Amino acid sequence: MSQYRLPMISNLDKTPWKSTVNGKSFVHSIDSNSILLDVLRDQVGTLGVKRGCDMGTCGCCAVLIDGVPKLSCLTLAQEVQETDITTVEGLSEGHHLHPIQETFAECGGSQCGFCTPGFLVVISALLNNNPSPDDDEIKNAIEGNLCRCTGYQQIVDSVRSASKILTSGNENLNGTEPLSNPNPGFVK
Ligand code: FES
Ligand code: FES
Structure with missing residues (x-):
């Protein structure tokens, strides 16, 4: 050297x-x-x-x-x-994704994905403490996370959908079929 x-x-x-x-x-x-x-x-x-x-x-x-x-x-x-x-x-439990991981995929909350891990852990903490956040609470929770791809609407939609899963039990976004992962452990 x-x-x-x-x-x-x-x-x-x-x-x-x-x-x-x-x-x-x-x-x-x-x-x-x-x-x-x-x-x-x-x-x-x-x-x-x-x-x-x-x-x-x-x-x-x-x-x-x-x-x-x-x-x-x-x-x-x-x-x-x-x-x-x-x-x-x-965040997942074995092979079962956390609801916010599932809904990020379903709603387009992740595009390039580089910001995604940060969003997922922050949103999981939000949902653990408040399974039914309103839009202001969602936006407040993710205000420190930057995403250059999604425009944020898909991310907010993902949180709303995850909230539905967590509060309605074992239903998917259509409300018809059982999810592989109800993740009851994530709801306080
Ligand atoms: S890498 Fe830590 S806030 Fe950007
Ligand atoms: S998905 Fe690309 S920066 Fe967020």
């Missing part, structure tokens, strides 16, 4: 990091200033957490910390030691 090139390897002391991610316990050795986004992508391996702006303005990197949406690009991993972290990979 050239002596005129800045070294990219940190020489900070390593520290143990322990948390639960999507229901599994992880212990990793991290730098004391490691950003949660990097730990999740590079060490835990949850590549569904997307790096968009890397400065807190797009929402692509959103995850749930103990059920509350946070921007992982602005969160020190050290701050969330011993927490319960949920990424987009943790």
Whole structure:
């Protein structure tokens, strides 16, 4: 390596990091200033957490910390030691998608998809706490998530449809056939 090139390897002391991610316990050795986004992508391996702006303005990197949406690009991993972290990979139950994942696909809430993981985790938190949000509550919940593709109407429609699923039980959007995934565990 050239002596005129800045070294990219940190020489900070390593520290143990322990948390639960999507229901599994992880212990990793991290730098004391490691950003949660990097730990999740590079060490835990949850590549569904997307790096968009890397400065807190797009929402692509959103995850749930103990059920509350946070921007992982602005969160020190050290701050969330011993927490319960949920990424987009943790929204489904086995092979069954969360209702908002199903309705994103059905309503066109996802197009290029880069913003989608952030929307999904934020909306899942909204629906967990309020299965019947009105339009203002939906828009308020997703105001920190940017999408350049959908124009947002399909995303709002997706939330409305997911809400119908969660509040009407085991029905699909036509109200006729049983869903493969009623996801009762997502309704408080
Ligand atoms: S990557 Fe975190 S807000 Fe954009
Ligand atoms: S689907 Fe492309 S940015 Fe949202």
